[in-house]
Each structure stands twice: as structure tokens, then as C-alpha cells.
Amino acid sequence: GKVWTQPLGFKYAGYELAFDVLTRAASLDKEEIREAIAQTELETIVGKIKFNDQNYSRTPLVGGQWNKGEKWPWEIKITYNDPYPNIPKTGETFSM
Structure with a gap:
């Protein structure tokens, strides 16, 4: 194997987020996807993702x-x- 790199967790969390959003949107309609992103509250490999009213989410x-x-x-x-x-x-x- 090879030594890991620090951004690896954040890349994986991006896939977790995409899977969650697309599953909840249940459609490829951009408005449905936007709404699913706005309502996200998801525990990921890098911590909780929940967007605030400025469309920003902090992770630990x-x-x-x-x-x-x-x-x-x-x-x-x-x-x-x-x-x-x-x-x-x-x-x-x-x-x-």
C-alpha cells in the first residue's frame, strides 16, 4: 500500500454527500437537487454536514x-x- 493523504476523507465525504442528496431528491431535476442539498443533515467520514442559511457547512x-x-x-x-x-x-x- 501507500501512505494516505489528508484530503482523502473530504473526497470520500463528497461522494457520501452526493449519494445522500441524489437519493433524497429522487430526481435529476435541478430544483429537487437544490432543495435536497439545502435540507442536508448528514454524518460523514469527516463529521456532520449541515448547510446554514449562507449555504456553508463547517466540519471538524x-x-x-x-x-x-x-x-x-x-x-x-x-x-x-x-x-x-x-x-x-x-x-x-x-x-x-
């Missing part, structure tokens, strides 16, 4: 730092999770 974001890895030459460790303590830290920040 934590901070990380690259470290010499065990399986791969470099691995990212989560070092900052204050806004989302349910996402565990996997390392501590260090000076480079």
Missing part, C-alpha cells in the same frame, strides 16, 4: 505535525484538538 478540523514514522518515512500526528476534544491527540507539538 484539528492541527497536526509531521513526525518520523514507524510504518512510513513521515506520518502526521494530531497535536491540536481544542475545538474538538472528541478527536484524540496522537502526538505533541515540538520545535523543528
Whole structure:
């Protein structure tokens, strides 16, 4: 295998969102799809997607730092999770 890349989860969540919206719209009519998007409230691999009145949705974001890895030459460790303590830290920040 290969080392994963961070955007992978967000790409997958995009497919989760598309599948959910098209299933609920039950049509390819653009107005039905628009309404289904507006009513979205979906738990995805990157967290909850629910659009506000400005058509914007926030997903949890934590901070990380690259470290010499065990399986791969470099691995990212989560070092900052204050806004989302349910996402565990996997390392501590260090000076480079």
C-alpha cells in the first residue's frame, strides 16, 4: 500500500454527500437537487454536514505535525484538538 493523504476523507465525504442528496431528491431535476442539498443533515467520514442559511457547512478540523514514522518515512500526528476534544491527540507539538 501507500501512505494516505489528508484530503482523502473530504473526497470520500463528497461522494457520501452526493449519494445522500441524489437519493433524497429522487430526481435529476435541478430544483429537487437544490432543495435536497439545502435540507442536508448528514454524518460523514469527516463529521456532520449541515448547510446554514449562507449555504456553508463547517466540519471538524484539528492541527497536526509531521513526525518520523514507524510504518512510513513521515506520518502526521494530531497535536491540536481544542475545538474538538472528541478527536484524540496522537502526538505533541515540538520545535523543528
